[in-house]
Amino acid sequence: MSHITPIAFAIITALTLVSAIAAMSLRHLVHCALCLAVTLAGIAALYLQLGAAFVGWAQILVYIGAVAILIVFAILLTRSSEAEPRPILSPYWGVGIAIAVLVFGVLAKAIFSSSLAGRLPPEKADPTVREIGNQLMTGYVLPLEVIGLLLTAAAIGAVIIAMKDSTSGRLASPPIVPEPAQKNARPETPPAH
């Protein structure tokens, strides 16, 4: 079915780009978050089209199943659900574009000056899940462990921030962390007189 691949690519790319533009320009934050979810799905579809099945499904599982939900929860907990009457373009749009170009330049320079730029694409372009697992557990075990440590530290930090909710009021803590949900759900027993 190779003759439909360019058409599929065009559809996916158009969907991703349009939803990304919508995510930046819509007036209502929840709409922006939902458009962002479509963008993430489009990127997952691009991964799948490149033959990276594991990355594609993991992208859907993590970004649409968890991150998009986290974003809408954060919006609901921190803002009112009404659209704000402010212009779509920030008055500092010139500065914003300048910073974006600068960051892009730095990243591009870093990538092209690193050893990655000269590396040829691998011969076998269809990695199985088993191969990814073996690579993660042998060649790339140190980066994996470091990321695991970082995420654990972030989770502990989120719990510690959320634990102070009796003094600093309601915080926009991630709702998937168990502790705050339980704290909020069950009122504390009043202290004995």
Added chain:
Amino acid sequence: MIGNIFTGLIVMIWRVLTDQPNPKGDLLAALPEAMRPFVSVVLSISPIMMIFPGLFAATTWIERKGLGRIQNRMGPNRVGPYGWFQPVADGLKMLTKEDIVPRTADKLVHFLAPVILLVPTLLAYAVLPYGANLVPINLDAGILFFFAVGASTELSVFMAGWSSRNKYSLLGAMRAIAQMISYEIPLIISSVTVIMITGSLSLVDIVDRQAGYAFGFIPHWHVFKPWGLAGFVIFLIASLAESNRSPFDIPEAESELIAGHLTEYSGFKYALFFLSEYLGMFAMCGLAATLFLGGWRAPLPILEWVPSYVWFMGKLIALVLVFIWVRGTVPRLRVDQLLNFAWKFMLPLALLNLLVAAVWHYTAVWNFPTALIWRWLLCALLIGVPYVCLGRGLTGTKKLTRRVYRFAE
């Protein structure tokens, strides 16, 4: 050519019914080259689209009858003999009802929510092996696909709750999402044990690894291993919660949150929600049967002449009946109990079960005569002692006594 297609169709039906390999082969060979992929896809999809919504209609009747029996009443008995045509009447009612959209609702999101719920639910059926030769797609990462498409249902629940502009809808949606995310973790971890042991994410490989019989009559299903038994129970409880079934039906909670995120839905959109909830439950039962109950494999060697799809559907329907039974017998949990249960009880046990699976895997080299008994004992201790301790610890100092009803008894 028409004759060839007709013969191919007959051969296909015969091969499906008699469980032979490559049922679509003759029919596809009779078609022009360009049409084959599309026809093949349609032939795979259409039985799924016919059988499972049909099963949904049958299940609504069985569920209402079963609940009626459990609650000592008759259940539906007006439409047709024994109320058999009740699903038809329900469907007609849903179709002809007025579709009410609240004036302040976000019209587009309100419309999209049931669609976005139904599509991933149907996609999940693509990877289940329904029989020895009935696999729509054998994906390298089948389980991952199943959970990935399931993950987007949470977003549609949020869309439904938020777009209705109703505080009950929003509260219900938030509670539903909290529940679904919480129970997704034990659900996935309990199926990771299966992946660890079989070393594959493909559901076809997982069924293949459950072939054969120990002592000639105990099948090598994962549920007959200590880690598999514990994993199966955890999976079943978590899938009850994932499909919003009683005792975890807080999201609907018609008496507290007036049906949560479904409050502002009526008519056909409500029917779509209802349909995708049941389809999600069937897919979950199918996955449970595939992971732990041997998929389409027969329970006894002498029963292997029965076609494989009969075993798969039988196991799936048996699990659905268990779900109905649980709904009729267990009262609904409060929302804090529900989240506590997920994070403090299910999650530690699911993580421990990973350890049990590893112990079972590495003690397989033991070859003294009573090794099997010792392995079982070790694994049972590893999961049983924390189970008792966690249960006791979480109950705490609360004294559980029999509830006394003043007026009801």
